[in-house]
Amino acid sequence: MGEKQRGVTIWLTGLSGAGKTTICRFLEKKLRSQEYKIEVLDGDVVRKNLSKGLTFSKEDRDENIRRIGFVAHLLTRNNIIVLVSVISPYRVIREEVKAQIGDFIEVYVNAPLEVCEQRDVKGLYKKARVGEIFDFTGIDDLYEIPLKPDVECKTNQESVAESANKILSKLEELGYINSLLLSQLHNNYSLI
Ligand SMILES: Nc1ncnc2c1ncn2[C@@H]1O[C@H](COP(=O)(O)OP(=O)(O)O)[C@@H](O)[C@H]1O
Numbered sequence: 001m002g003e004k005q006r007g008v009t010i011w012l013t014g015l016s017g018a019g020k021t022t023i024c025r026f027l028e029k030k031l032r033s034q035e036y037k038i039e040v041l042d043g044d045v046v047r048k049n050l051s052k053g054l055t056f057s058k059e060d061r062d063e064n065i066r067r068i069g070f071v072a073h074l075l076t077r078n079n080i081i082v083l084v085s086v087i088s089p090y091r092v093i094r095e096e097v098k099a100q101i102g103d104f105i106e107v108y109v110n111a112p113l114e115v116c117e118q119r120d121v122k123g124l125y126k127k128a129r130v131g132e133i134f135d136f137t138g139i140d141d142l143y144e145i146p147l148k149p150d151v152e153c154k155t156n157q158e159s160v161a162e163s164a165n166k167i168l169s170k171l172e173e174l175g176y177i178n179s180l181l182l183s184q185l186h187n188n189y190s191l192i
């Protein structure tokens with residue numbers, strides 16, 4: 001890694017099943033292999049501890065994002081690379097967190113609803129369709145697409161490695177990782 005790394009939050013937003021967690025895991029391995037200091041805040045994990053007990057109402061979703069944003073802010077200012085994977089459906093609150101953190105890269109993990117529903121990684125779309133769960137983003141709750149994301153990953157058209165490399169290229173362009181790392185990563189898909 002060489003010189004001291006700069007902190008940054010990489011915020012992956014998108015529908016359930018769009019690929020946020022998968023891309024984060026991939027990035028985490030790549031960056032750790034180069035001895036970058038990383039922390040991951042994944043929506044599903046956060047809801048079991050930091051945000052335990054919160055519902056999926058608008059108010060509680062906003063509270064969830066504010067808590068994640070606050071932790072990401074603390075870590076970022078201590079020069080950690082923070083990978084956040086959380087649906088974060090509302091634009092205003094994403095903007096609020098972005099303003100708080102400053103060093104912030106918004107990644108829109110984009111797959112059409114039909115594709116996410118077909119993947120149905122956790123079986124939740126099926127439950128939402130038959131009315132077993134409510135307020136499910138994309139079905140009976142809103143997702144506000146990012147208007148000017150720093151990176152867009154179209155996960156129905158790209159491999160995981162391609163999506164992740166778009167993010168790494170942006171990190172390099174903005175000076176958060178060095179270009180040597182990027183070229184090493186491009187030549188090394190062994191960590192997939
Ligand atoms: N380019 C891609 N990026 C991320 N995931 C992809 C991609 N292409 C296909 N997938 C698949 O899509 C699914 C995404 O699931 P997951 O990462 O759990 O979504 P999320 O965390 O957004 O809910 C996984 O089964 C993954 O293998």
Ligand SMILES: [Mg+2]
Pocket residue numbers: 020021022042043044085
């Ligand atoms: Mg996930």
